[in-house]
Amino acid sequence: MAGFMFLLFPRCAKVVSPTGGPKDTIPPELISSIPKQNATRFSDQKVVLEFDEFIQLKDLQQKLLISPPLKNKPIPKQKGKRLELEFTDTLMPNTTYTFYFSDAIVDNNESNPINNFIFAFSTGETIDTLLLKGKVKNALTDEAVENALVMLYPTFTDTLPYTTLPSHIAKTDKDGKFMLVNLKPVKYKLVVITDNNGNYLYNQGAEEIGFSDSLINLADSNFKEIGIRVFREVNPHQILTGYDRTERNILTIYFSRKPIGPLNLKPVDESKITDWYIVEPDNNGDTLKFWITKPEILERDTLLAVLEYQKTDSLYKLNSQIDTLRFLFYKEETQQSRRKGKKEVEPKKEKGFAVNTSIPSGGIVIPNVPFVFTLPVPVKQFDASGITIFNVTDSISEPPVELLADSINPRIFRFVEDWKPNISYKLLMLPGTFTDYFNQTNDTLMINITGADPEKYGILKINLSGVYKSAIVELLSEKGEFLEAKSVNGNGTVEFTFIKPGKYRLRFIDDANGNGKWDSGNYMKHIQPEKIFYFTDEKTKGVINIRANWDSELQFSFK
Incomplete structure (x- = not known):
């Protein structure tokens, strides 16, 4: 039987502070101010705010927004229960000024903030009283955008966000919501930017932008809250941003965007050499790899080359540009050998190169889904007859691959x-199927694969209506990662087959121009980004559960 011993030891008494009652959760309250809230005919250079308890300031310079913006923010002085804001700019006459403090003012004890604290006054005879509410979302992800800058202009020129400070501003909260107060009963131009550098101006290519298709008419009593979608425009600047040569056989050139127009690279002293490289762009198209294919170019440690391309000027127009680039290939072992006076040893040439496959050996292949070979280098020729597929289950050879x-x-x-269900296959690739520009060929490749069993997968059918021209339906993981896309012209049915059991989401794109991809907007051309919708459901919150050997079907309307 287990025994327990309870021992008592004397110890010193611990002195603690009295609890003092329940925790303070009440934020400070404004009890007086100079001028008074919503006062008119204000002409001083200082605002004084007095609260009912001691206060602290939390990131005031970052959170305080003043509408209309001042060239220089006021100088804050805080002591005890008082906050003073001293202006260094001259206030404009007949203007309503609104101060959005967000949650920058907190109490001294528990840091309870005054949420969305707003203070206003007018330098004229009257103060403006209208307000505008709305919400900002990301056009691609449909998620709320926090800290976006909402800007209003009383004039309507398209270039205003680039050149002119707005007359009224506000920032969005964590839910993407905003509220502009103390507005006039006039029409406004509304633009939203993600003002990354805090200058209240739009920096195209580096910031996102959204805009209202029509002017905001606050004099209209029927005007309701507005929704804005922000998007990243294509970078208007086409410039060379860098280049390097980290591998002997690869020259890499970087651009600010996917280059438009003619592009050519040629050695400075070898004008007769042509077709000496193969270009490989990255997924964005702004980084280009130039694979060297000629031995006389490859063996040079230093390569001077002339790049001819198109570059934008200050008006964003493309003009011919010629730059001379100096590519260096530096190999530490080679340099050390030269310093020590040792004879360089010619590196041993590999007999072949490995080929990667989209499906590993032992994997499952789905009918009519492309089987992909990825090579380590570009090749000058290939021979599909070097690839054979043998049906192991039925002991027969499959037709030649295309x-x-x-x-x-x-x-x-x-x-x-067209892989058959539950059939075992052996894929064989012989040397010589692929030959690179230096006459190296692929190694032998042999993998075992099995045709997918449809009973272990699910099917999802989506019936579409309200399609204006064409639509794209994207199957996403539960976390929103892209998996597969289907396109349809007009109303119709999209079907995803061989879906692994699990949880998924759907994204729908109104492909207005029918190019098979989502297109961003263009502010100066008044083009909104193509609309994106996410499948939502109150019970599942947009999550679709796919089961093995089950067909699921749902309806979706773009209207």
């Missing part, structure tokens, strides 16, 4: 096969 080169990436090839 191998296709990717239209963008020179290192990718693919074929499509």
Whole structure:
């Protein structure tokens, strides 16, 4: 039987502070001010705010917004229960000034903030009283945008966000909501930016922008809250941003965006050499790899080359540009050998190169889904007869594959096969199927794969209505990661097959121009980004549960 011993030891008494009652949760309250809240004919250079308890300031300079904006923010002086704001700018006449403090003023004890504290006065005879509410979302993700700058202009020129401070401003909260107060009963131009540098001006290419299609008419009694979608425009600047040569056979050139127009690279002293590289863009298209294909260029440690391309000027127009680039290939082992006077040893050439596959050996292949080969280098020729597929289950050979080169990436090839359920296959690739520009060929590749069993997967059908021209339906993971997309012209049904059991989401794109992808907007051309919708459901919160050997079907309308 287990025994327990309870021992008592003497100890010193611990002195603690009295609890003092319940925790203070009440924020400070404004009890007096100079001028008074919403006062008129204000002409001083200082505002004084008096609260009912001692206060602290939390990131006041970052959180305080003054509408209309001042060139220089007022100088804050806080002591005890008082906050003074001293102006260094001259206030404009007949103007309503509104101070949005957000939650920058808190009490001294528990840091309880005054949420959305607003103070206003007018330098004229009257104070403006109208307000505007709305919400800002990201056009691509449909998520609320916090700290976006909402700007109003009493004039309507399109260039205003680039050049002119707005007459009224506000920032969005964590839910993307905003409220502009003390507005006039006039029409306004509304623009929203993610003002990353805090200058109240739009920096195209570096910031997101959104705008209202029509003017905001606050004199209209029927005017309701407004929704704005912000988007990232295509960078208007096309410039060379850098270049390097980290590998002997690769020259990498970086641009500010996917380059438009003719582009050519040629050695300075070898004008007769042509077709000496293969270009491979990255996924964004703004980074280009130039794979060297000629030995006489490859062996140079230093390569001077002339790049001919298109560059934008101050008016964003493309003009021909020529730059001379100096590519260096530096290898530490080579330099050390030279310093020590040792004879350089010619590196041993590899006999072949490995080819990666989209499905590993032992994997499952789905009918009519492209089987992809990714090569380590571009190749000058390929022979599809070097690839054979043997049906192990039925002991028969499959028909020859039709191998296709990717239209963008020179290192990718693919074929499509109608794989049969639960059939075991052996794929064999012989040396010589791919040959690179230095006459190296691929290694032997042999993998075992099995045709997918449809009973282990689910099917999802979506019936679409209200499609204006064409639509794109994207299957996403539960976390919102892109998995697969289907396009449809007009109303119709989209079907996703061979979906692994699990939880998924759906995203719908109103493909207004029918180019098969989502397009961002263009502020100066008054083009809004293509609309995106997410499947929502009150019970599942937009999550679709796919089960094995089950067909799921749902309806979605773009109207």
